[in-house]
C-alpha cells in the first residue's frame with residue numbers, strides 16, 4: 013500500500029530537485045491548464061484584475077485594480093473628519109449590493125448597513141433628494157454603522173436565528189450523519205470591494221434571507237421593528253410600492269435602499285421575494301469558497317441583488333444555484349469513508365478540517381464511516397444501502413477507492429450499484445492519484461469543492477485475474493498494475509523502513525544501477541502499438557470525449573441541471589453483461605494477442621500499466637491516459653538500458669516526457685497476460701501487493717462512475733509533447 017506514494021518520492025528524492033517551496037507547491041500541484049468553472053491556482057488570494065476583462069478563464073475573486081488594495085478595511089471617499097474616517101474604516105456592513113454577471117456575482121457596492129438603512133430609511137431618502145454627492149449618504153450611514161456594526165461576525169443570538177450551529181449526530185452502524193445541520197461560517201459581508209466578482213464556480217449555496225431583520229444589530233432596531241410591525245408595512249407589496257414610489261425618479265442605485273426596507277419587512281418565506289415585481293433588489297445570503305492560505309474555506313455574504321426590471325419574476329436564488337451548479341448534481345448524499353490510518357494517520361483531521369466544511373456549506377448530506385481493519389472498505393461497499401447515497405467519497409489514499417470499487421463489484425446488484433453511486437476521493441492519504449487525476453488537485457479542501465462542482469462521468473476499469481482469487485471474484489483496478497523495479501523496490505527494502513521514503517529511492521537507485529532484471533513472458537492485445545498510432549488514438553478519443561461532454565452539458569441544461577434523479581436520464585447505464593470477462597484466465601492466450609519480444613521481456617526493468625495520468629501528485633507516469641477510451645497505457649523499460657539513459661527517463665516523470673524516450677515502450681492496450689519467470693517478487697495493483705502468479709488483465713469499459721472536473725482528467729499536455 014505504500015508503493016504509489018513512494019514512487020513519487022523516487023522522482024523527487026532520487027533524481028529530481030524537490031518541488032519549489034512556493035506557497036502552492038507543498039500541497040497543490042499547479043495545474044495551469046484549466047478553463048474550468050472554478051479556481052485553478054488555489055493558493056493565490058485575491059487577484060486584482062479589472063472585472064471588465066474577465067472572460068471566465070481565471071476564477072479567482074476578481075477585483076478592480078483601482079479599488080482599495082485590502083479587503084479588510086472598507087475604503088470610502090467622503091468628507092469626514094479623519095477620526096470619523098478611521099471609525100468608518102473598521103465599520104462592517106450588513107450587506108453588499110451586487111448584481112449577476114456571466115462569470116459570477118459582482119459586488120457593486122462595498123457594504124451598506126441594514127440597521128442604518130432601516131432606521132434611517134426615510135431620512136436617507138430625503139437626504140438623497142437634497143444631496144448632490146455620495147458623501148452625505150456615507151456620512152449619514154457611517155455615523156450609525158460605525159457604532160453598531162463593529163464586527164462582521166454574527167452574535168450567538170443571530171446565529172441561533174439562522175440555525176448555524178453544526179452538531180453532528182450519530183446514527184446506527186457507526187456512521188455519523190452530518191448532513192442535517194448548517195455549519196457556522198464567518199461572514200465577509202462588508203469586506204468585499206466593489207467590483208469584486210465571486211465566480212459561480214466558487215459559490216456553494218444561496219438562499220433568501222428568511223427574515224432580514226434578524227440580521228440587525230440589537231443596538232438600533234427600534235425603527236426597523238416599528239416598521240415591520242406597522243399595518244401599512246405588513247403587506248409586503250404595499251410597502252414595497254410605497255418605498256419605491258418615494259424613491260422613483262432618483263438614482264436606480266437607491267432603489268436598492270428602498271429594497272432594504274421592504275427586505276426588513278418581509279415576513280415568512282422569502283421565496284415570496286421572487287414574486288415581487290419591478291426588478292427591485294432581493295436579499296440573498298450566499299456561501300462561497302474563499303482562499304485562506306493553502307486552502308479554501310466557506311464564507312457567508314449578505315447581498316442585496318439588483319437585476320433588470322425585465323427579469324422581475326426571476327427566482328434569483330434558483331438562478332444563482334443553477335449557474336453555480338451548471339453541470340453538477342446539487343446537494344449530494346455522500347457516504348464518506350475515512351481511513352484513520354491514511355496519510356500517516358492524518359486522514360480524519362484533514363477531512364474534518366478541510367473537506368467537511370465545504371461539503372456542509374454546499375448542503376451535501378454526509379454520513380461517515382471509519383475503516384477498522386485492512387479491507388474494511390470492501391465490506392462497507394458490499395453492504396452499503398445504495399438508495400441512501402449518490403456518492404462514496406474516500407477520505408484516504410488510493411487504497412480505499414480500490415476497496416470500494418471491489419466491494420461494489422462483489423454485490424449481487426452490482427450493475428445498479430455502479431449506476432447509482434459515483435466513487436471519488438478526498439485526498440487524505442499518502443498516495444492520492446485519483447484526486448490528482450480527477451479533481452486536478454492534491455489539496456483536500458479544493459478536492460471537496462471539486463467534488464460538489466464536478467460532472468459525473470464514467471471511467472474504464474481494469475479487471476485483474478490470478479489463479480489464487482479469480483474464481484471467487486476477479487479484482488477491479490482503477491489505477492495501475494506494476495511489476496519489476498518499481499514494485500520490488502518497495503518490498504525488498506522493508507528492512508530499512510526506518511529510513512522513511514528514502515528507502516524506496518535507495519531501492520530504485522540500487523536496482524537501476526545493478527540493472528536488475530525481472531524476466532517474464534508478456535502477451536498483449538494492442539489498441540495502438542506504436543507511438544505514432546498511440547498519438548492518433550489519444551487525439552481521436554480525447555476529442556470524441558470532449559464532444560460527448562459538450563452534448564451532455566446541453567442535455568443537462570435542457571433538463572435544468574442534475575438535481576433530480578439523473579438515473580432516469582442516464583443513457584449510459586451499465587448492465588450485468590458489462591462485467592463479463594472477455595478473456596478468461598483458464599483459456600489459452602487468444603490468437604490475436606502478440607507476444608512481446610522475449611529478448612526484451614527476459615531483461616525487463618519496469619513494467620507498468622495504468623488508467624490515470626498521475627500515479628502520485630508529481631508523477632505523470634501515463635500522460636496519454638484517458639478516462640474512457642477503452643484501453644490502458646503500457647510502459648516498459650529494458651533493464652539493460654545504460655544508467656546514463658535511465659537518468660533522463662526518470663527525470664522526465666514529472667512532465668510525462670519519459671514516454672517519448674526511444675528506450676521506453678509506450679502502447680495502448682486492451683488486455684495482457686504477464687507470466688513471471690522469477691520466484692521472489694510481487695505485483696502491485698493500485699498500490700496493493702498481489703501474488704507472484706501469472707496475471708491477466710483486460711479493460712472493462714466505462715464501468716465506474718466518478719467525478720471529473722470539467723468532465724476530464726487533468727490535462728497532461730500530451731497533445732503538444
Ligand SMILES: Nc1ncnc2c1ncn2[C@@H]1O[C@H](COP(=O)(O)OP(=O)(O)OP(=O)(O)O)[C@@H](O)[C@H]1O
Nearest residue numbers: 013014354355383384385387408409411441442443
Ligand atoms: N484500521 C485499519 N487498520 C489497518 N489497515 C487499514 C485500516 N483501515 C484501512 N486500512 C488499510 O490501509 C490501506 C491503505 O489505505 P490508504 O490508501 O487509504 O492509505 P495511504 O495513506 O495512502 O496508505 P500508505 O501510506 O500506507 O500507502 C488499505 O489497504 C486499507 O485496507
